[in-house]
Amino acid sequence: MTFDWNWEFAIEILPRLLRATINTLIAAGVGYGIAMILGLVFALALRSSGRLPRTLLREVLEFIRSTPLVVQIFFIFYVGPQVGITLSPWVAGMIAIGLHYSAYLAEVYRAGIEAVPRGQWESCRALNLTTRDSYVRIILPQALPHAVPGMGNYLVGIFKDTPMLSVIGVTELMQAANSIGSETYRFLEPYTLVGLIFLALSLPTAGLVRLGERRLRRKLGL
Amino acid sequence: MDLSAYPLELPESDRPMVRFMNVTKSYGSLVVLDSLNLDIQRGEMVSVIGPSGSGKTTVLRMLMTLETINDGVIYVDGKPLTHMVRNGRLVPADEAHLRRMRASIGMCFQHFNLFPHMTALQNCMEGPVQVLGLPKAEARARAEELLAMVGMIDKKDQHPSRLSGGQQQRVAIARALAMRPRIMLFDEVTSALDPEVIGEVTQVIRKLVAEHDLTMLMVTHQMGFARDISDRICFFYKGRIEEQAAPEQFFTNPQRERTQQFLRAVKDAD
Numbered sequence: 001m002t003f004d005w006n007w008e009f010a011i012e013i014l015p016r017l018l019r020a021t022i023n024t025l026i027a028a029g030v031g032y033g034i035a036m037i038l039g040l041v042f043a044l045a046l047r048s049s050g051r052l053p054r055t056l057l058r059e060v061l062e063f064i065r066s067t068p069l070v071v072q073i074f075f076i077f078y079v080g081p082q083v084g085i086t087l088s089p090w091v092a093g094m095i096a097i098g099l100h101y102s103a104y105l106a107e108v109y110r111a112g113i114e115a116v117p118r119g120q121w122e123s124c125r126a127l128n129l130t131t132r133d134s135y136v137r138i139i140l141p142q143a144l145p146h147a148v149p150g151m152g153n154y155l156v157g158i159f160k161d162t163p164m165l166s167v168i169g170v171t172e173l174m175q176a177a178n179s180i181g182s183e184t185y186r187f188l189e190p191y192t193l194v195g196l197i198f199l200a201l202s203l204p205t206a207g208l209v210r211l212g213e214r215r216l217r218r219k220l221g222l
Numbered sequence: 223m224d225l226s227a228y229p230l231e232l233p234e235s236d237r238p239m240v241r242f243m244n245v246t247k248s249y250g251s252l253v254v255l256d257s258l259n260l261d262i263q264r265g266e267m268v269s270v271i272g273p274s275g276s277g278k279t280t281v282l283r284m285l286m287t288l289e290t291i292n293d294g295v296i297y298v299d300g301k302p303l304t305h306m307v308r309n310g311r312l313v314p315a316d317e318a319h320l321r322r323m324r325a326s327i328g329m330c331f332q333h334f335n336l337f338p339h340m341t342a343l344q345n346c347m348e349g350p351v352q353v354l355g356l357p358k359a360e361a362r363a364r365a366e367e368l369l370a371m372v373g374m375i376d377k378k379d380q381h382p383s384r385l386s387g388g389q390q391q392r393v394a395i396a397r398a399l400a401m402r403p404r405i406m407l408f409d410e411v412t413s414a415l416d417p418e419v420i421g422e423v424t425q426v427i428r429k430l431v432a433e434h435d436l437t438m439l440m441v442t443h444q445m446g447f448a449r450d451i452s453d454r455i456c457f458f459y460k461g462r463i464e465e466q467a468a469p470e471q472f473f474t475n476p477q478r479e480r481t482q483q484f485l486r487a488v489k490d491a492d
């Protein structure tokens with residue numbers, strides 16, 4: 001067993017890993033897009049009337065949050081076909097990761113919406129705005145800056161969770177490193193590079209999120 | 223609750239702008255308003271005064287439909303506000319009915335509640351554009367006219383966070399007026415203000431009283447101001463109207479023991 005870092009080999013496999021990184025970014029981006037939209041739908045549904053559906057939804061989201069993502073990925077990919085829903089690895093993976101993170105983002109949105117002072121709702125009513133206009137034009141724009149830090153955390157989270165998609169064969173970064181490993185029997189370089197690529201992409205995100213939040217607040221005049 | 227005793231509509235001959243008819247409001251077991259009866263005539267300015275917790279704010283909030291009521295009926299311009307007519311009977315109002323009725327009522331709050339992410343002008347255009355469906359240009363012209371009226375035209379492009387309390391409250395008044403209400407509600411609109419800017423807000427309200435035929439209901443702790451501009455003073459005590467009279471009569475010759483106590487306490491505090 002030797003621990004010898006081979007620069008030549010590392011440089012040789014880097015382009016392949018970087019190509020796979022693009023897929024990782026696409027997976028994270030698409031998954032996050034689904035999570036953002038679905039999360040908002042859930043957050044609004046949690047606030048709407050109808051006690052029974054509300055309770056039901058709350059329980060379902062709690063269930064999604066408290067079971068591992070990898071189980072959900074397997075479930076959608078392998079159990080789906082048994083009930084007649086056959087999905088490609090990519091589609092199954094995006095649904096799983098989007099749904100999983102939507103349960104977290106729903107909470108982030110809910111907290112953001114609740115942080116908007118009650119007086120804002122009262123102004124909306126006094127001006128006779130519809131509930132829809134109140135949300136779209138008054139409440140959500142003010143809730144957004146509150147939600148941005150949480151949204152940023154889960155953006156990094158979803159990015160770091162994309163390697164799980166390799167278990168169903170999505171050709172992202174981890175999958176590429178795995179293939180290189182099994183083809184060459186060298187693991188040190190591919191996995192180290194994977195780690196460094198993740199680090200290089202995660203680190204600036206937190207800073208960018210903080211910057212984005214400040215910009216947003218200024219733009220909204222808050 | 224039995225609504226059969228309440229008219230579906232008030233007769234032409236007896237149609238105040240606002241009528242509270244046996245209105246009761248409670249939170250759990252706490253009765254905040256106890257079978258309130260109160261008429262406000264067209265164009266009348268009525269000031270509501272009373273100790274903290276006596277239900278003054280609640281009266282306004284019910285009229286603005288921010289609160290539901292537990293008993294009784296509120297009429298606006300002869301038509302039920304809290305209820306609507308279905309199959310010849312009064313039933314609790316649905317959202318569509320409330321939206322229709324709310325159109326004639328505007329309200330200003332103690333803490334202004336301006337939309338912080340919009341400029342003063344945008345605050346005053348939001349309702350007219352979104353709710354009344356006015357073209358932007360027309361809404362803007364009207365908003366600017368109102369901002370000029372409250373002396374805020376030179377700050378029209380400022381966000382609320384850049385305005386003083388008095389300025390924010392004046393914008394809030396303009397915003398409410400932009401919806402062309404026939405009834406205006408003011409809930410302690412000067413209570414959150416520094417003493418030196420109270421005058422700029424009361425000045426605006428004076429102007430409204432003098433130049434507009436609005437019906438107004440105002441909760442205030444400023445006795446001098448209430449005395450100056452009101453047609454009538456209503457003194458609330460523990461969820462009931464303890465005494466009401468024209469200002470001169472009310473302040474110089476209060477009839478009830480509790481009114482006298484309250485006025486003495488207010489005077490001592492000054």
Ligand SMILES: Nc1ncnc2c1ncn2[C@@H]1O[C@H](COP(=O)(O)OP(=O)(O)OP(=O)(O)O)[C@@H](O)[C@H]1O
Nearest residue numbers: 249252254272273274275276277278279280281410
């Ligand atoms: N949402 C609520 N839940 C429970 N109790 C409430 C609620 N809103 C008001 N109350 C109670 O109702 C009573 C009347 O309140 P209201 O705000 O109308 O008083 P007020 O006369 O406006 O007092 P203040 O001069 O302090 O503004 C108070 O005892 C208050 O604690």
Ligand SMILES: [Mg+2]
Nearest residue numbers: 278279280410
């Ligand atoms: Mg009050």
